[in-house]
Amino acid sequence: MIGHILHINHVSKHFGGNVAVSDISFSVDEKQIVGLIGPNGAGKTTLFNCITGFIHVTSGDIIFDNKKINKLRPDEVCRMGMARTWQRVKPLGSLTVLENVMIGAFSITNAAREAEEIAIEQLDSVGLTDYAKKTAGSLSIGLKKKLELARVLATRPKMLLLDEICGGLNHTETDGILVIIREVRNKGATIVFIEHDMKAVTAICDWIVVLNSGEKLAEGTPEDITKNPEVIAAYLGGGQNA
Numbered sequence: 001m002i003g004h005i006l007h008i009n010h011v012s013k014h015f016g017g018n019v020a021v022s023d024i025s026f027s028v029d030e031k032q033i034v035g036l037i038g039p040n041g042a043g044k045t046t047l048f049n050c051i052t053g054f055i056h057v058t059s060g061d062i063i064f065d066n067k068k069i070n071k072l073r074p075d076e077v078c079r080m081g082m083a084r085t086w087q088r089v090k091p092l093g094s095l096t097v098l099e100n101v102m103i104g105a106f107s108i109t110n111a112a113r114e115a116e117e118i119a120i121e122q123l124d125s126v127g128l129t130d131y132a133k134k135t136a137g138s139l140s141i142g143l144k145k146k147l148e149l150a151r152v153l154a155t156r157p158k159m160l161l162l163d164e165i166c167g168g169l170n171h172t173e174t175d176g177i178l179v180i181i182r183e184v185r186n187k188g189a190t191i192v193f194i195e196h197d198m199k200a201v202t203a204i205c206d207w208i209v210v211l212n213s214g215e216k217l218a219e220g221t222p223e224d225i226t227k228n229p230e231v232i233a234a235y236l237g238g239g240q241n242a
């Protein structure tokens with residue numbers, strides 16, 4: 001039976017007087033692709049930062065794989081099988097593409113040879129094998145995003161949080177990333193996907209959660225969400241992100 005792998009339970013995050021995330025609750029089923037959408041400043045990245053331990057919630061609970069992770073550090077959350085990509089990709093530019101992916105693999109092994117094998121496998125899975133020896137800084141933005149995916153896949157995650165992994169890419173590059181994401185899910189991972197491109201979101205997501213000004217505005221299937229009048233008014237109604 002498929003169960004929930006992640007519960008967000010009445011989570012709030014305040015920065016001084018600024019309520020970035022306000023009483024958000026939702027659950028993510030195993031092996032689903034869940035889209036997290038909403039206007040700029042809605043609280044999407046802040047929620048990712050809370051889930052992955054980079055910041056801690058002001059109130060509420062986050063349960064991953066049946067364990068409360070609210071107070072864990074990023075490395076502890078990562079070792080439980082949760083990986084995230086960054087909205088602004090930041091590979092170590094002077095290291096090679098292979099070495100960057102090996103850094104991901106070192107979170108699950110101390111052996112350099114095994115890390116290299118995992119990295120080679122993941123570079124292949126994202127189509128970057130030919131770039132393995134190039135410096136990461138020399139890659140185009142499209143290839144840097146693939147490198148970012150390979151780096152997190154090298155941690156062998158149960159769950160991936162992708163923060164605008166298609167941001168700044170053209171349609172062909174976006175389609176390439178969507179194919180990889182589907183393959184990752186088909187191999188058994190669960191994915192939460194922050195994305196502004198609604199075509200990409202509706203193409204790939206089983207379920208969508210909509211945030212607006214730190215609050216959950218709606219959740220539902222792509223079909224329901226794209227027809228939801230409140231979502232259309234707040235986000236899809238022809239604004240710059242629609």
Ligand SMILES: Nc1ncnc2c1ncn2[C@@H]1O[C@H](COP(=O)(O)OP(=O)(O)OP(=O)(O)O)[C@@H](O)[C@H]1O
Pocket residue numbers: 015018019020038039040041042043044045046047087
């Ligand atoms: N470290 C921080 N200190 C203070 N305020 C912050 C911090 N991080 C985020 N915020 C604020 O929290 C709110 C939510 O920001 P967040 O980056 O989570 O939005 P987002 O939904 O990811 O937006 P975008 O689509 O632009 O990436 C914003 O008002 C932002 O200014």
Ligand SMILES: [Mg+2]
Pocket residue numbers: 044045046087
């Ligand atoms: Mg963001």
